[in-house]
Each structure stands twice: as structure tokens, then as C-alpha cells.
Amino acid sequence: MFGFGKKKDEKLWIFDADKPTVSKVFANPPADSQFKPELQDVENDEQKEKYEAMLKFLNDTESFPVTEKHDHDMACFKALNEEEKAWLSRQCLLRYLRACDWKLEDAKKRIVNSLAWRREFGVAGGEFNSLTADGVKPENETGKQMIFGYDTESRPCLYLFNGRQNTKTSFRQIQHLIYMLEMAIDYMPRGQDKLCLCVDFKKYPEYCTYESKVPALSVGKQVLGILQYHYPERLGRALFVNIPLIVWTFLKLCWPFVDDFTKQKVKFDEPFKLFIDPSQLPVNYGGDVNLAYDHDVYWDDFVKIADQKRAKMMKNYEKLGGGIGLSEYDLKEGI
Incomplete structure (x- = not known):
């Protein structure tokens, strides 16, 4: 995304x-990690009732939109496939409810919009x-x-090296980011449903093959909107390092x-070393x-490891009987 005038032979x-x-990914957190992640659940009867209402709504809905702009044309609606049902786990529903401050109708609308967007x-x-x-x-x-690698709380670390750019700004760059985000979810260990984002703005001339500019604010807002x-x-957790002045302006x-x-x-x-154990962290960051x-x-x-993890999750899904509202802890057994 950004380039900052270093000689390519440096x-x-x-x-x-x-x-x-080391040139391969770590498939799991270190075996000797003392941190045992736990998934957040409902905390009171009111939250439990709203979760159950959300679950009933999804189970009772026969079909969902295949595009965000559908004008309620039933030709643009289809039933959920098994992977979508697995995605609609207990924790997924709770994440949407919490993100909407437990406003049930808002959470329903948002999760339906997300189903359409994902399709x-x-x-x-x-x-x-x-x-x-x-x-x-x-x-x-x-x-x-x-x-x-994984941070000290067993979150997979997704690194964005803005000084290793090799392509011009395009929709495929956004697709690439979303693909990596989906893969980070696959790499989350049992009990963990969050990632650690590590963004380094330093230019590495030996890797950078395309001099790019700061993306337009509209692009930044689009990506941010998708993520949120x-x-x-x-x-x-999100960690930003080596931030040049021009990027500070963009971030502001x-x-x-x-x-x-x-x-x-x-x-x-x-x-980064304040949040990631040395055994999981590149020498470049200490x-x-x-x-x-x-x-x-x-x-x-x-890609192979992620595919194996996802296949194992779907086997667990089948073993558990399938359907909406399964626990991610159970879905991730043996992964």
C-alpha cells in the first residue's frame, strides 16, 4: 500500500x-503456552433470551438474500448451505448481538446483511x-x-507489510485482505475467536516491487466498514509500527x-515483542x-494447513448433527 524511497538493493x-x-507457517500456538483461551458466553437471563430469539429467527427463516441489494425479490434468495450453518455458530450469533449492544432487531438485520455480503x-x-x-x-x-505465529493470548497474528507492495491498488487487494482474514479465523485454536493484527509500515526494498501511494480515504473507509x-x-488486538507522517495523516x-x-x-x-512471545516472533522485531x-x-x-483445519471442522459439524448454533469449542475439537 505504501512506498517510501529506499534503494531496491538495500x-x-x-x-x-x-x-x-523459517519459511513455513506455525499451524498451532506453542504446546507449552500457559494461556488457555475461553469463548465468551451469555452473562444473564436477558442475554440468553435474546440469543434464543436470534437462533429461532435463523432456524425459522427458509431462505436468505444472495446479494446485499435484492429488493426482496425471492429469486435472489436461497436456503443456507451446510458451511453457512456451521458459520452461524453459537459464538457467531453472540458476537453479532454484542456488537449491536444486544438490540435484537439490529443484530438480525446485520447478520442477514452479512450472509448476503459473504455470498x-x-x-x-x-x-x-x-x-x-x-x-x-x-x-x-x-x-x-x-x-x-500467535500472540501471548493464542491469537493468530496476521501481518500486513505495507512496504512489501507488489501490485497497484485494485479490488483484488481487498479480496486478498478478506481471504487472509478468513484464513486467520481457520488458524484460530480451540477456545479463541479473535486475531492479532500486526501492521508494519516500514519499506523493505528487497521485497517491494511496486511503488504505491497512500490509498484514497474512500478505500480505507470501505475496508474498515467491511471489517467492523x-x-x-x-x-x-491491533499493533501499528513504523508509522510515517503521511500515514499518520491517513490514519487520523x-x-x-x-x-x-x-x-x-x-x-x-x-x-510487537510486548505482545508476542519470542518463540513466535520474527528476529526482525526482536x-x-x-x-x-x-x-x-x-x-x-x-493453504494446505488451513484446508485441513476447515475440513476437520466440517467433519466435527457433521458428527455433532449439523445445524445452526453449534459451539465453536466443539467445532474446533482436534484442530
Whole structure:
């Protein structure tokens, strides 16, 4: 997304010559992690009643829109597929209810809109699975986005390296981000439903192949709107480092559109090592992992592991009898 005038022959990504190189994703948090994540549940009878009302509404609705703009034309409505039912877990419904401050009608409208958006965007599964690894693979040739390691609370870390840009601004860049976000959800361990977003604005000339400009405010608002509206309560922590003045200006313009809940999760220019154990953190940020992005090594392995995790989840879904409202803790058993 951003480029800042460094010579292409400079190598600014830090390695440790005495450590073995790592180019593959970590499939799970460290086995010796002392943190045991727990999924948030209802806290009182009123919340329980609203959850049950939301569950009944979804079960009683025979079909849902396939596009956000449908004008209630029933030709634009279809029944849920099994992957959508699995997505509509107990915790999913609760995330939408909490994001709407337990206003039931608002939460109903929002989750229906998200179902339509997911179908239209191609991440709903079944016939609505047009957003693929192969489709966005060219966007990640320089490793400008990477899921790597877990933070101290077992959240998968999604890195955005804005100084590794390789393509011009396009809709495919947004597709790439959403694809990686979906993959981060697949990489969440049992009991965890949030991710750690790590954004580094430093330019790495050895990886950057395209000099880009700060995206338009409209693009920033579009991406922010998608994340806040369709992925409620998925952000556990957001870390921004190496922020140049021009990006500070961009962030200040976007900041008013960030909800208060998200603002509480954001840290600016605080070292990643304060939130991520050295065993999970690249040497470049003071960790112990000698991370070197190799597209041919990383990408296929990364996708394969995510596919295996998702397939296991769907097997668990079938074993549990299927349907809406299953526990993500049960769905993630053995993953």
C-alpha cells in the first residue's frame, strides 16, 4: 500500500545468520503456552433470551438474500448451505448481538446483511465460494500479508507489510485482505475467536516491487466498514509500527470512522515483542524466529494447513448433527 524511497538493493529485513531459516507457517500456538483461551458466553437471563430469539429467527427463516441489494425479490434468495450453518455458530450469533449492544432487531438485520455480503463476496462456502487461494495468490508474491505465529493470548497474528507492495491498488487487494482474514479465523485454536493484527509500515526494498501511494480515504473507509460490520468482535488486538507522517495523516482521517470497541484494541508504535512471545516472533522485531518469506514454500503449505483445519471442522459439524448454533469449542475439537 505504501512506498517510501529506499534503494531496491538495500536489505532492511533483519536476519540472524546463526539461526535456521523459517519459511513455513506455525499451524498451532506453542504446546507449552500457559494461556488457555475461553469463548465468551451469555452473562444473564436477558442475554440468553435474546440469543434464543436470534437462533429461532435463523432456524425459522427458509431462505436468505444472495446479494446485499435484492429488493426482496425471492429469486435472489436461497436456503443456507451446510458451511453457512456451521458459520452461524453459537459464538457467531453472540458476537453479532454484542456488537449491536444486544438490540435484537439490529443484530438480525446485520447478520442477514452479512450472509448476503459473504455470498456476494465469495466466502460463504458451497456455490458461494468464488474467493480462492489461486485467485489472490499473485497478490502475496512478496509476502506483503502473512499469518505467522500467535500472540501471548493464542491469537493468530496476521501481518500486513505495507512496504512489501507488489501490485497497484485494485479490488483484488481487498479480496486478498478478506481471504487472509478468513484464513486467520481457520488458524484460530480451540477456545479463541479473535486475531492479532500486526501492521508494519516500514519499506523493505528487497521485497517491494511496486511503488504505491497512500490509498484514497474512500478505500480505507470501505475496508474498515467491511471489517467492523461483517467481522464483529474478531479483532483482539491491533499493533501499528513504523508509522510515517503521511500515514499518520491517513490514519487520523480514518479514525473517526472506527468504533469505540475497536479503538480500545489498537496500539501505536509499541514493540510487537510486548505482545508476542519470542518463540513466535520474527528476529526482525526482536524475536527468535529467523523468518524469511519464500512464496513457493510458504503459500501452498499455508493453504494446505488451513484446508485441513476447515475440513476437520466440517467433519466435527457433521458428527455433532449439523445445524445452526453449534459451539465453536466443539467445532474446533482436534484442530
